[in-house]
Amino acid sequence: MRRLAYLGALVFTIGAGALFAASRGAFEFPHEKHAALASDGCETCHAGIYSGDAAQNVSVNPALCTGCHNGQAFVAVDWQGYTPRESGLKFEHATHPKIGCKTCHGVPDGEGDMAVQAASGETCLVCHGNGATDHFEVGVNPCETCHYDPAPGHTPGWKTQHSTAAAAQLPNCTSCHKETYCVDCHDGPVNPDFEYHPANFVMRHGAESWASPMECSECHSREVFCRDCHSNQGVAQDGRTSGGYHDGVANWLQQHGVAARQGMDSCVGCHQQTECMACHSAKSGWRINPHGPDFDPSRAEDRSTQACAYCHTGF
Amino acid sequence: MNVHRRPFLSLIACALLLLPGTVVGQGIRGDVTLNWGWLQLRPFVRDSVPEDGVSGPGLQRQLPDGTTVTCIDGDFCRWYEDNGTRQDITPFTQDLRFAGWTGVQGLSFHGQMRTRLGSDDLWPRTEQKFDLMSGYLSFNRSAYQVKAGRMYRASGLGYYNFDGASAVWRGLGWLWLEAYGGWSLARGVNAPRNGDLVTESDLLATDRRGLLFGGAVGFRGGKVFSGSATYQREIRTDRLALYTERAAVDLRALVGGWAFDGAAAYDFAYDQVNDARLRITTPALVGIKFAAQGRHYTPFFDYWTIWSAFSPVGFNEGRLSATWTSRNIPLLVEAGGAYREYEDANTGPTNTTVKNDGWRGFGRVYWSPDRWYVDGRYRAENGFGGARYGGDLILGRYVGKGSASYVALRGSATETLSEFRVGERYVTGGAVEGAYDISKANLTLDASLGFYRIEDKNRPLSQDWTEGRATLGLRWRFNSGGTR
Numbered sequence: 032m033r034r035l036a037y038l039g040a041l042v043f044t045i046g047a048g049a050l051f052a053a054s055r056g057a058f059e060f061p062h063e064k065h066a067a068l069a070s071d072g073c074e075t076c077h078a079g080i081y082s083g084d085a086a087q088n089v090s091v092n093p094a095l096c097t098g099c100h101n102g103q104a105f106v107a108v109d110w111q112g113y114t115p116r117e118s119g120l121k122f123e124h125a126t127h128p129k130i131g132c133k134t135c136h137g138v139p140d141g142e143g144d145m146a147v148q149a150a151s152g153e154t155c156l157v158c159h160g161n162g163a164t165d166h167f168e169v170g171v172n173p174c175e176t177c178h179y180d181p182a183p184g185h186t187p188g189w190k191t192q193h194s195t196a197a198a199a200q201l202p203n204c205t206s207c208h209k210e211t212y213c214v215d216c217h218d219g220p221v222n223p224d225f226e227y228h229p230a231n232f233v234m235r236h237g238a239e240s241w242a243s244p245m246e247c248s249e250c251h252s253r254e255v256f257c258r259d260c261h262s263n264q265g266v267a268q269d270g271r272t273s274g275g276y277h278d279g280v281a282n283w284l285q286q287h288g289v290a291a292r293q294g295m296d297s298c299v300g301c302h303q304q305t306e307c308m309a310c311h312s313a314k315s316g317w318r319i320n321p322h323g324p325d326f327d328p329s330r331a332e333d334r335s336t337q338a339c340a341y342c343h344t345g346f
Numbered sequence: 347m348n349v350h351r352r353p354f355l356s357l358i359a360c361a362l363l364l365l366p367g368t369v370v371g372q373g374i375r376g377d378v379t380l381n382w383g384w385l386q387l388r389p390f391v392r393d394s395v396p397e398d399g400v401s402g403p404g405l406q407r408q409l410p411d412g413t414t415v416t417c418i419d420g421d422f423c424r425w426y427e428d429n430g431t432r433q434d435i436t437p438f439t440q441d442l443r444f445a446g447w448t449g450v451q452g453l454s455f456h457g458q459m460r461t462r463l464g465s466d467d468l469w470p471r472t473e474q475k476f477d478l479m480s481g482y483l484s485f486n487r488s489a490y491q492v493k494a495g496r497m498y499r500a501s502g503l504g505y506y507n508f509d510g511a512s513a514v515w516r517g518l519g520w521l522w523l524e525a526y527g528g529w530s531l532a533r534g535v536n537a538p539r540n541g542d543l544v545t546e547s548d549l550l551a552t553d554r555r556g557l558l559f560g561g562a563v564g565f566r567g568g569k570v571f572s573g574s575a576t577y578q579r580e581i582r583t584d585r586l587a588l589y590t591e592r593a594a595v596d597l598r599a600l601v602g603g604w605a606f607d608g609a610a611a612y613d614f615a616y617d618q619v620n621d622a623r624l625r626i627t628t629p630a631l632v633g634i635k636f637a638a639q640g641r642h643y644t645p646f647f648d649y650w651t652i653w654s655a656f657s658p659v660g661f662n663e664g665r666l667s668a669t670w671t672s673r674n675i676p677l678l679v680e681a682g683g684a685y686r687e688y689e690d691a692n693t694g695p696t697n698t699t700v701k702n703d704g705w706r707g708f709g710r711v712y713w714s715p716d717r718w719y720v721d722g723r724y725r726a727e728n729g730f731g732g733a734r735y736g737g738d739l740i741l742g743r744y745v746g747k748g749s750a751s752y753v754a755l756r757g758s759a760t761e762t763l764s765e766f767r768v769g770e771r772y773v774t775g776g777a778v779e780g781a782y783d784i785s786k787a788n789l790t791l792d793a794s795l796g797f798y799r800i801e802d803k804n805r806p807l808s809q810d811w812t813e814g815r816a817t818l819g820l821r822w823r824f825n826s827g828g829t830r
Contacts, residue, residue, distance in 0.1 A: 044624060045571075045597045045608045151569065186605050186627040187635055187669035187680065195607040195623060198502040198596035200572045201564065210480065210498060211443050211458055217498075217505050218479055218534070220381045220439040220460060221817065229723070230738060230756060231798055231815060233385065234773045237764035241731030242686075242704055243643055243661075246621065249504040252534040254547040260470040265390035265430060266765075275392065275416045275424030277766040280699055281406055283416075288693035289700040290766065294731045295658035296645045304550045304652050311656075323657025323692050327617060334615040335587035335649035341550060342652065 059148075066145040073132045073144075080124045122155075190216070190227050191245060217250050240297045247296065257300035267301035292323070304341065312342040375825035376444030383437050384816040389430035394422040414768040426767075432813070437472055438463040457481040474543060477536050480507065489517040496536075499526060501562060501576040502594025502609055507531050508558045522564045530558035530580045530589070539589065539650075552650040556580040556589045573597040589648050591615060603629025613646050616654045620646040633673070637682075639665040659689040661704075676714040683707040688730070700766075704729035717744045719754075736760030736773075750783035750790065758798070770803040777815065788823040 069075045076091045093112050100108040135150040186192065197204055222228050229235060240247055240257075251257060261267040268276075277283045280290075291298050311321040322328075332339060340346035400407050400415060400423045407417050409425075417423040443458035460477040467473065482495025494511040510528010532539045538555045545551040560578035565571070574596050580589035591614040599606040610622040625639035644660030647653035667682025688702045708725045724737035742754030756777045763770050777796025784790070793816075800811045 042597065042608070045599050045606045187637060188667060188682075192625070192637075192639075194504075195502070195596050195609040195625070196598050196605075197500055198576070198594065198609065199564070199574050199598040199607075200566075201500065201574065203572075209445065210456070211445075213500060213505075214443075214458060214479060214498065217500075218536070220379060220441050221383065221819065229725070230777065231758060231760075231773070231775070231796070233387070234798065234800070235734055235736075235760055235762065237762060238727040238729060238732035238734040242706065242727055242729040243645070244684075244706070244727075246504065246643075246645070248533065248645075250534050252532055252544075252547075254551070255532070255535050255543050256470045259547055263389070263468050263470075264387060265392070265426070265428075268392065275394075276426050278406060278414045278416050278425065279763075279766040279768045282695075283766070286694050286698050286700055289691045289698050289702075290731060292657060292659045292691040292693060293661070293688045293700070293702065295647070295653055295656065297731060299647075299651075299653060303548065307652065307656070321652075321656045323659075326655065326657050330617055331615045331649070331655065334591055335589070337552065337582075337587045337650045338652045338655060 062145040062147050063143065066143060069145060081129065082125065240300065241294050243296055253296070253299045258303075261301045308342060314342060314344060372447055372449035373826045374444055374446035375823070376442065377821055377823045379439075379441040379443075379822075380820045381439050381441075382818045383435075384814065385435050386432050386813040386815075387435060388428045388432050388811075388813070390426045390428045391430045392424060392426055394424040397421055397423050399423075433468060435465045435468045437465045437469045452486045454484050454486070455482070456484060471535075471543070474535075474537070479536050490515045496531075499560075501560075501578075502574065502596040502611055503576055503578055503592050504533070504611075506533060506558070506578075507536060510558070520566045524562040524564075525560070527557070527559040529583075530556035550651075552582070552589070554582040554584055557583055570601050571597070571599050587649065588615070589650055590646075591649075592620075592646070611646070613654075615649055618644050618646075618654075618660075620644050620660075630671075634668050634670045637665075637667045637669075639663075639684075641665065657692075659691050661686040661688045663687075667708075678710070678712040680710040681708070701730040714744075718742070719744065719752075731766060732762070732764035734760055734762045734764075742779075745782065748783075751781055753780040754778070756796065758796075772801045772803065774799050774801075788825070790819075790821040792819040793817060 074080055076095060078092075091113065093110050096108055096110050099105050133144070133147065135154045136147040138146040138148050141147075216227060222230075222232065247253075247257070258267055266276075277287070277290075280286055307321070308316070310317040310319050312318065313320075328339075336346040395409075395415075397417050397420060400409065400417060402408070405416060405418075406414055407423060408414055409423075413425055413427070415423040415425040440461045440463075441458065442460075444456070446455045448454065458479040459481070460479060462472045462475055462477070465472050471477075478496055480496050480498055482493050482497045485492045491514045492511070493513075496507065496509050497512065498505060498507040499512065508526075508528045508530050510526065512524060512526035514522060514524045516522040530539065531537060532541070532544050535541075535543055537543045540551065540553050540555055558578065558580045560576060562574055562576040564574035575594070577593045579591040581587070582589065592611060593614070594611040595609065597606075597608045605625075605627040607623065607625045607627075611620045612618070613620055619642060621644075622642045623639060624641075625637060627637040628635055641663045642660055643663070645653075645658055647658075663684055663686035665682065665684035667680065669678070669680045671678050683706060685705045686703060691702070694700070704727075706725070706727045708723075710721070710723045712719065712721045714720075719740075719742050721740040721742070722737065723739075726735045727733060728735075736759045739757045740754050742752050745751040745753060756779060758773070758775050758777070760773045761770055762773065775796055775798030777794050779792075779794040779796075781790065781792035795816045796814070798813050798815065800813065
């Protein structure tokens, strides 16, 4: 029940936040109501489209509006001009081929030349999507060619904070990024840049591994990667539990339970299961119960008795 | 791989039978990457003296040079020091990755493989000489995609790869459905769960491969909402037990520069939420983008291990950060911090000295006047098991067009306290780094060479503690054209 409450709170917060943000949405100009004014096409108002005149490129001069909407002929408006959205997208009409305004701006199934809307990023991907042409391959052509940095939706700290967006919007990611792009970081041959793991991370990673700012095991096998290296470097000493290493805490043996429950991720990076079982198995040794008060053996047993059988008979 | 060849061939044969006759551009493109590294490390060695040779009473005592030792009456006093013989480790990897278009619209093949040489037994996974990271056929049309082979899958459950097949249907545009299944691989290894790599590293490693099955549903509500839910389970091939059973929900709303991200991953066997996050990122307010995040984290462990039965506890963390990017000058300033508190461990003495909280702070200033750049980064990480404070200062210059070619000097300083061990350590050093992109030849070269000095506070240096680091990389891209 508590889990469902968490999920409900999550959905509610995301929804409320989105509605709040949506309520601050931009004004949409009713093009179809003004069709009679565009006898010479879109350039009647959007004069700078093809000339590349930055001042008039996308926007419309507000004076064009107030010429009619002056409070006498039509209701007065106080539009101050177009404020570019923070789409993060670089686009210049002048550098693109003239393929007809409605190709990108047309409303699907809309009738008439004025059934238009703002172009979406998906429109770009018709020509520029991943795999469409080789020169848009990530790594060959930098993101900055099309996007301001950071790219749209790539919020600050993206390299370490993108997992939710990637899971929720996976089809979007693959528009620009190939699968191999993900592998560069998640299973790359080397530290791909010094933003994810800083330089000389081998000497710095200890604190991070205890703090779990990210889940290390998502890319690094605790057994094969962490323990393997720690064994080679003498940090993990299989079978020796007579003290000497964690000597920064007095009476470590009595206090290690707290550290283990708080930092099990790190413990596994050095210790074998058999080391803990030397004292915590119900079959032999000190038979100290390692289960916490919330441990539900029936749930675990329903799914696997493999681990139970290490310490308990009857499986 | 021989064991599972027949199912793969069947899948490929089925895919070929279903192909349309349209033929468009053929081609292949990819890259070859060579990376050589050199690093020096000093292994820890265990030392001891007879207990009666160390003055003072109690379990913990000190040697004359300040080293803390753990003593057992009538036995020995023991301690660890990383003063072993300096090792030279030289891992070398070669990667080949490619994507090929067959000439049949939508049908492509993809692969990535790696060979490792050098430093056997000293650097993790160097004994894995050949590593097939991915290799699959893809048939991709606007409404659906079918893949078969070895592939990765990213979801709210993390990053998994497996040998099998997946099918995605996205015919409605706003909704997508996915089903996938096959033989699972140990995470981060690209090898079976019962393969040599795992069995040599864990004395209780499982003796059976796993079968992985999963499904996902995703939606998109206009330009605002998107989300996905994933369910996945892994079962032993003899079907006697599960290895994992998990589900994840990920939601995102992106409106007017505001981003709202929420995620949760759930473990069915231990009734735990492993990683839950809620993050809000603002558009530029007074020129600064802010991000706030609440997170709960409890580690997840496979069911063949005992670790979850030891009732690991999670932490709850709050994180704030701010990023300012100047519109007038090439300057970026970033700062942030986080504080976390652990749940009650329900064990140990009431007067435990192990902390139950932790914090971090970080900052960065990046300034790039003309073609020069200065990049300063600082991070403080303070936790119950380890801490570090320090950062890097980089002075560099971009060469040629863009930022792919550069040469830089790096200075670095870090103070560490780790693994509940007594003593502070300082690591200071520097490096020269560079990369050069030869676009006409489709080549990128990179190299670095650095040296770091390691000092233990309040303990004498008995020998040269400098350690070297170097890298040399080459990437060559090839392309014979081809389209989707």
